[in-house]
Amino acid sequence: MTTFPQTRAFTGFNTPSRVEAEVQDLHVDGVIPAEIDGAFYRVQPEHQFPPLLGDDISFNGDGMISMFRIKGGKVDFRQRWAKTDKWKLENEAGRALFGAYRNPLTDEPGVQGKIRGTANTNAYIHGGRLYGLKEDSPALAMDPATLETDGYTDFGGKMKGETFTAHPKTDPQTGNMCGFGYASKGVLTRDMTYYEISPDGELLYDVWFETPYYCMMHDFGITKDYAVFSVMPMTSSRERLEAGKPHFGFDTSLPSYLAVMPRKPGTSAADIRWFRGGSCFTAHVMNAYQEGTQIHIDMPVAENNMMPFFPDINDKPFDPMAGRTFLTRWTVDMNQNGEEYRSERLSDMIGDFPRFDERRMGETYRYGWMVVIDPSQPVELKGGSAGGWVMNTLGMVDLGMGEEQKYWVGPTSSVQEPCFIPRSKDAPEGDGWIVMVCNRLETHSSELLIFEATRIAEGPIASVSIPVRLRFGLHGNWASAKDLAVLEAV
């Protein structure tokens, strides 16, 4: 008999779903433009079995990958587990064998030393391959048509680090996938590695360096010539793991850093410039770009920790006001003598999960979209929500015109990360659509909403009913059928 814990992470909308599915021709309200031809991939954490230690955080669930194949105004849906080494071992045992998030000390002895990754954070397409990604482990190669798992890849034996980010970037000029790993020499190590991978899946070069302290390095930015990393004080220690505390704790006594690394073979740690600022929270990156000798990186930034499940290291209570993230631009000049980065707020919307038209990756850009918390809108959920706030709005910033748009999804709903679909390969920036999963929290159902990308305030042009409940997901990406040949057969 299996009994999941009756806790926040496993009840209500978070009740385990665990459904692999294949459904043709989903019900659509409205009209999906006939030009849309491709697939939207996204992933949600989903525990295969009740957690070993009684309760768990959502971030420790196994990856469940969804694919929406959109063609000729119709949508087909497919969903499969990311069959990681962990998933296979536990599937064979019929129960959980691995313990707490990023704490191998809590694993059963029989699985000590096995790769603990869950591939639950991003579903990324590069060079015709689908990667299920989790930042504590290598990239999991999957088939983008069938969603069957091939297994972990070390890019032809060349990746020597133990981990690969869940937030790689594809350079539109070279086609290379730029990525990195942290804790590259093992859990808690300060070692980081930068990687560039060709469209053929060949690792072209790597750069090894160390961060000033061990930190959650969740995302980064690339410009034409540089990779840009923000170091924030979400840290950990051997003592935390031995004490069974959550892996990460937030240490406001530590500074933040911005590292700027030349993107070229032969770069060494000594070539990296480190800038610094006060303690703050950063995780996701919208985009980065160069302007002469200046380098900009745009990202949601909060004054203090925004993740209550990774508490303050001194057990100070979580402060939701200080944890609000606002899109912010950090700037440094490679000719400056001082070590400080400059910081400028770009929007007053409380926003995260930033996305943009990724054909502008590493370049100046105009439009961005985010998941927004709009506290001015009513929340009518039974039992309320954490902090009384819900990610209830899709937001858009037009940085060129200094304008914003919002679309609120109602008092009993929340949204997942938006994703931009260009109208065509050569369409102007922002010309296309946004796809986004919407959680209907009272009816425990999910929809895929499609918007005209620069007119989101008008509401969705199509709403697709998903016949299984999707849980809160993390990240996803679009692949057009022109770029991903195997989709023709799907």
Ligand SMILES: [Fe+2]
């Ligand atoms: Fe992320």
